[in-house]
Amino acid sequence: MTGDGTHSSAVLDWFAAAREPRQRPDPVVQVRTRHAVPAWSLRVLAAAALAVVGVVIADGAATLVIAAMLAVVVAVVPHGPVPAIGVLAVAVHQVTRPADAETMLGTPEIARTAVVLAGLHLMVHLCRRAGDLGPRAAVELTALRAGVAPALAAQAVAQVCGALAVVDVDGPVWPSLVVIGVGLVVITLTGRALHRRERADLAAERSTSRIDETWTWSRLQD
Amino acid sequence: MSERSGARPAQTGLATGMAALTCAAAGAVALVLGLLAGRPDVAAIGVPFLLTFAWGWFTGPTAPGRVAIERATGRLEAGTVAGTITLQPPPGAETIRVRVSSPGHRSTEALLAADRPRQVPVEVTTARTGISHLFRTDHVLSGFDSVTHTHVRQSGPIPVVVYPASRELAGLPLPPRLQGLTGPHTSRRGGDGDDVRDVHPFMPGDRLRRIDWRVTARRSYDPRTGRLDTLYTRRTFATADATVMLVVDSRDAVGPDVSTWGGGRVAAVDEAISLDVAREAATAVARAVVAAGDRVGLDDLGLRRRPVPPAGGRRHLDRITSRLARIAPESFPSTRVRAPQVSAGALVVLFSTFLDDEAARVAQQWRAHGHRVIAVDTLPPLRTGTLDANALAAFRLVRLERTLRLERLRRADVEVVHWARERGTKHDIAATWRLLVRPRRWRR
Numbered sequence: 001m002t003g004d005g006t007h008s009s010a011v012l013d014w015f016a017a018a019r020e021p022r023q024r025p026d027p028v029v030q031v032r033t034r035h036a037v038p039a040w041s042l043r044v045l046a047a048a049a050l051a052v053v054g055v056v057i058a059d060g061a062a063t064l065v066i067a068a069m070l071a072v073v074v075a076v077v078p079h080g081p082v083p084a085i086g087v088l089a090v091a092v093h094q095v096t097r098p099a100d101a102e103t104m105l106g107t108p109e110i111a112r113t114a115v116v117l118a119g120l121h122l123m124v125h126l127c128r129r130a131g132d133l134g135p136r137a138a139v140e141l142t143a144l145r146a147g148v149a150p151a152l153a154a155q156a157v158a159q160v161c162g163a164l165a166v167v168d169v170d171g172p173v174w175p176s177l178v179v180i181g182v183g184l185v186v187i188t189l190t191g192r193a194l195h196r197r198e199r200a201d202l203a204a205e206r207s208t209s210r211i212d213e214t215w216t217w218s219r220l221q222d
Numbered sequence: 223m224s225e226r227s228g229a230r231p232a233q234t235g236l237a238t239g240m241a242a243l244t245c246a247a248a249g250a251v252a253l254v255l256g257l258l259a260g261r262p263d264v265a266a267i268g269v270p271f272l273l274t275f276a277w278g279w280f281t282g283p284t285a286p287g288r289v290a291i292e293r294a295t296g297r298l299e300a301g302t303v304a305g306t307i308t309l310q311p312p313p314g315a316e317t318i319r320v321r322v323s324s325p326g327h328r329s330t331e332a333l334l335a336a337d338r339p340r341q342v343p344v345e346v347t348t349a350r351t352g353i354s355h356l357f358r359t360d361h362v363l364s365g366f367d368s369v370t371h372t373h374v375r376q377s378g379p380i381p382v383v384v385y386p387a388s389r390e391l392a393g394l395p396l397p398p399r400l401q402g403l404t405g406p407h408t409s410r411r412g413g414d415g416d417d418v419r420d421v422h423p424f425m426p427g428d429r430l431r432r433i434d435w436r437v438t439a440r441r442s443y444d445p446r447t448g449r450l451d452t453l454y455t456r457r458t459f460a461t462a463d464a465t466v467m468l469v470v471d472s473r474d475a476v477g478p479d480v481s482t483w484g485g486g487r488v489a490a491v492d493e494a495i496s497l498d499v500a501r502e503a504a505t506a507v508a509r510a511v512v513a514a515g516d517r518v519g520l521d522d523l524g525l526r527r528r529p530v531p532p533a534g535g536r537r538h539l540d541r542i543t544s545r546l547a548r549i550a551p552e553s554f555p556s557t558r559v560r561a562p563q564v565s566a567g568a569l570v571v572l573f574s575t576f577l578d579d580e581a582a583r584v585a586q587q588w589r590a591h592g593h594r595v596i597a598v599d600t601l602p603p604l605r606t607g608t609l610d611a612n613a614l615a616a617f618r619l620v621r622l623e624r625t626l627r628l629e630r631l632r633r634a635d636v637e638v639v640h641w642a643r644e645r646g647t648k649h650d651i652a653a654t655w656r657l658l659v660r661p662r663r664w665r666r
Contacts, residue, residue: 027492029322029330029357031307032343036332079241084248087267091252095264113263121270124245128368129333131241132319137331143317146335147366150281154273161269165262190277 036138042130046123047075050086053119056112057093058104074123079131083124090120113162121155235286235375239368246275278369285312287336289320291344291357291378299387304345305357305380311336314370318363324356324379326491336363349494351386351501352547355379383547386502391510392652393659396464397594399567405463406515413460424453432456464516465532467564468504468542471574471581472497472549473524476601480617481608496642499600500573501546503641507571512539520545521562523574523581524555532565561587569594575601577620582627586634595636596658599628602642
């Protein structure tokens with residue numbers, strides 16, 4: 001309320017408040033990590049991957065707008081079901097268009113499929129790392145490197161499937177199904193073998209472990 | 223997140239990630255859609271998500287692991303306080319997500335690699351001394367792609383004692399009357415010591431080694447008989463020690479920002495509040511007293527508890543500093559009718575903000591009892607920039623009352639020292655302290 005009895009606008013209030021001295025921000029707890037990148041960079045990268053997929057498969061302005069909106073949503077909310085919604089949106093878009101439909105960029109079908117597979121996987125992979133972290137959180141590079149090998153293996157299987165699908169697009173579907181089935185069987189058997197070995201190691205460690213209470217006699221406990 | 227069930231037995235504290243589950247479901251939907259529509263390129267979209275989910279499911283952690291927070295070793299002083307997060311991840315763990323928070327600080331999140339047992343240093347910048355509970359750590363340990371993870375667990379916070387930064391003070395103001403039969407100072411009582419008091423004829427009880435033969439030869443030599451008829455002894459002042467009583471007013475803990483005095487907002491932790499200044503000043507005085515070989519005690523004006531009796535020595539100094547670290551304001555301390563009892567002839571050093579009458583009143587009572595009283599003003603330099611007009615007017619009234627109160631103390635022969643105002647440069651407080659150390663004529 002201004003002096004003459006009229007309501008001042010929110011913008012004027014904001015400017016009036018901006019002249020007042022601000023409170024200093026509280027200091028930050030320092031966590032000494034290894035080499036790290038901020039989580040917002042992963043969010044931006046994930047959004048960019050989804051945007052690239054959208055640009056590659058876009059057949060009109062509407063698709064571009066939807067892809068841009070999805071990319072923004074992924075950058076802002078990279079956790080929960082949002083990445084899965086992006087995957088579903090691309091899958092539904094692709095299944096409702098003919099395989100040889102024209103796109104805005106005119107990308108060859110094999111390249112388009114490869115970009116879709118890699119982009120979606122990269123988007124989900126990064127969202128999984130940065131999903132439950134704040135934008136300013138630190139993400140260690142070693143933490144990012146830890147899951148790269150299995151992800152690349154899965155991506156390689158997917159790329160082979162995609163390439164077979166494009167090559168045999170007019171033929172039978174079974175070569176792709178065989179590759180998918182073999183990939184699933186191999187990864188399942190490998191995972192189970194690793195799981196059994198770790199379980200055995202853990203059981204052996206527990207059988208030889210003993211209670212080890214660590215006491216710290218600080219000045220407070222005197 | 224949902225608890226794992228089904229073919230694989232559920233592990234205590236482990237869950238399946240909802241994001242991973244939804245992505246795997248989306249991948250399965252894409253696979254089925256592609257197969258039903260005869261579009262293998264669409265079906266391939268779901269392949270990486272199903273494969274990564276299967277990999278994460280079978281290689282995930284089988285135990286929650288252990289995350290502990292520990293304080294850094296050694297004596298912690300105001301400034302930077304350090305701690306250590308100890309990670310002991312179980313097999314199959316890939317990352318651990320931590321959020322470290324401390325009161326008055328913005329929390330920090332990080333995604334750490336959990337490939338092997340490791341230690342992660344953490345630290346906070348604080349000017350707050352005393353006991354603080356720092357480094358609360360919330361953490362979630364995850365396997366590959368967060369397919370399997372633990373529930374949110376908490377480690378800490380840990381209680382940490384932060385001591386004030388050490389400040390050296392040269393010399394010690396002495397009380398008008400010293401005590402004891404020995405000590406580092408010369409008293410006004412005769413006895414064994416170094417400073418000469420007078421020369422006096424020999425009396426029964428005087429030691430033979432006290433005979434001053436020069437004076438005796440000059441004064442008592444009789445030339446007629448050629449003999450000495452009177453022996454003279456050199457008498458000295460006895461030595462004694464001083465007793466210093468530190469009294470900290472813990473009823474106020476106000477910060478530099480006046481807008482935080484009314485409650486509702488907490489003073490910033492990177493600025494010293496009045497209690498931190500009082501701890502620093504009291505620790506410095508106690509260290510100077512013990513270094514001089516005298517005795518020092520401690521009492522709290524706000525809390526009714528047994529005072530630390532005067533004593534000397536390094537262990538007693540540790541006891542004083544430890545008690546100082548535990549001093550904290552109580553909600554509604556009762557008013558003292560009379561000043562706390564202190565040893566006869568002791569020097570009283572009172573640390574207070576003097577924002578009310580009680581501290582000034584007990585200081586005047588001590589002075590009236592014959593004690594030398596030094597009032598140390600612990601109010602930090604103030605900021606009033608965020609006050610509105612009404613609050614500013616109220617603050618000016620409080621400041622005026624406080625100024626008059628300190629002036630009344632000066633007129634009552636209580637020496638007033640502004641510790642916080644003069645602590646900006648080290649030499650200023652040292653110069654003020656040297657003025658106090660100078661011998662003074664006592665008003666009776």
